[in-house]
Amino acid sequence: MTYKIAVIPGDGTGPEQVREGLKVLEAVAQLEGFRYETVLYDLGGERYLRTGETLPDGVLEELRQFHAIYLGAIGHPEVKPGILEKGILLRLRFELDQYINLRPVKLYPGVETPLKDKGPEDIDFVVVRENTEGLYSGAGGFSRKGTKDEVALQVSINTYKGVERCVRYAFDYCRKRNRKKKLTLCGKTNVLTYAFDLWERVFHSVGESYPDITRDYAHVDAICMWMVKNPEWFDVIVTDNMFGDIITDLGAMIQGGLGIAAGGNINPEGVSMFEPIGGSAPKYAGKNQINPLAAIMALAMMLEYLGEERAAARVERAVQEVCSRHLKSMAAGRMGYTTSEVGDLVVRHLDLN
Numbered sequence: 244m245t246y247k248i249a250v251i252p253g254d255g256t257g258p259e260q261v262r263e264g265l266k267v268l269e270a271v272a273q274l275e276g277f278r279y280e281t282v283l284y285d286l287g288g289e290r291y292l293r294t295g296e297t298l299p300d301g302v303l304e305e306l307r308q309f310h311a312i313y314l315g316a317i318g319h320p321e322v323k324p325g326i327l328e329k330g331i332l333l334r335l336r337f338e339l340d341q342y343i344n345l346r347p348v349k350l351y352p353g354v355e356t357p358l359k360d361k362g363p364e365d366i367d368f369v370v371v372r373e374n375t376e377g378l379y380s381g382a383g384g385f386s387r388k389g390t391k392d393e394v395a396l397q398v399s400i401n402t403y404k405g406v407e408r409c410v411r412y413a414f415d416y417c418r419k420r421n422r423k424k425k426l427t428l429c430g431k432t433n434v435l436t437y438a439f440d441l442w443e444r445v446f447h448s449v450g451e452s453y454p455d456i457t458r459d460y461a462h463v464d465a466i467c468m469w470m471v472k473n474p475e476w477f478d479v480i481v482t483d484n485m486f487g488d489i490i491t492d493l494g495a496m497i498q499g500g501l502g503i504a505a506g507g508n509i510n511p512e513g514v515s516m517f518e519p520i521g522g523s524a525p526k527y528a529g530k531n532q533i534n535p536l537a538a539i540m541a542l543a544m545m546l547e548y549l550g551e552e553r554a555a556a557r558v559e560r561a562v563q564e565v566c567s568r569h570l571k572s573m574a575a576g577r578m579g580y581t582t583s584e585v586g587d588l589v590v591r592h593l594d595l596n
């Protein structure tokens with residue numbers, strides 16, 4: 244069997260990061276003896292500026308044929324915010340029904356965290372972010388736009404089915420992870436009394452089939468506080484799209500920054516897409532200074548999802564080793580190595596076992 248992987252390097256530093264990920268993929272495939280082929284797609288700001296296209300229907304149909312998609316970054320300084328994000332990234336998530344955004348928050352040994360007195364044993368949890376609904380659905384509109392009587396609506400859509408499949412995934416994931424066996428629902432039941440009423444009811448009703456998992460609840464603002472003060476309390480957190488977006492940037496910071504944070508947009512029955520959480524960082528584009536470890540960890544997540552668990556573990560171990568023993572910092576331009584040197588270092592540590 245040959246894995247078919249679509250590669251979208253995208254904008255800014257995306258291509259440099261993806262290049263290192265593909266370098267690692269080639270090396271780990273050799274070591275583990277699996278085969279794959281990649282097809283490159285030039286979606287992103289440059290193509291949009293040249294042709295006016297974001298994600299053409301034909302490309303979307305092609306992407307449905309792959310086992311997975313490996314994405315760099317989307318976002319271009321010369322394109323108005325929203326066009327590429329909605330037209331490419333969010334459209335891919337929605338059209339491919341990648342209803343889970345899985346974001347591990349894990350501090351590796353030797354990586355600096357801004358949290359005083361917290362270490363790798365304290366910062367190790369996973370956020371399961373709903374990825375197709377909520378405030379991201381695009382529902383809403385203006386009336387009397389441009390006048391002082393203007394009204395702008397942005398509607399959060401929460402469907403029973405959408406919430407249920409997300410919550411169920413989170414319970415299953417928590418069971419499979421087999422750590423503290425605790426699932427925390429992150430909501431705002433005291434104010435968003437419709438949306439999170441639904442979430443809470445579904446959470447408890449699905450949770451009845453998981454007696455081995457402890458159910459926990461916290462409001463999103465409190466979660467932000469605990470993520471800083473007591474991150475060791477968390478095992479798996481499940482939440483809606485908007486809250487998930489926000490708390491995973493906080494999560495990225497406590498695990499050492501966007502240089503290391505990776506995520507997967509997952510459709511368990513379809514085509515999933517893996518990406519570094521950070522953006523296109525245009526100011527570093529083409530400078531060989533960006534940290535590729537987030538993209539390399541996204542690759543590890545992709546390998547695990549494809550069923551190449553040993554390969555995924557090899558990559559993660561290598562990344563850990565490079566973090567602990569080599570990189571001076573996770574920040575772009577301050578790693579003590581160039582982007583491509585970091586990729587080489589990871590490749591060199593793949594056979595640690």
Ligand code: IPM
Pocket residue numbers: 328329332333488520
């Ligand atoms: C993320 C990003 C995206 C999001 C943007 C670029 C649309 O911030 O993947 O977290 O809000 O989901």
Ligand code: MN
Pocket residue numbers: 488489492
């Ligand atoms: Mn985000």
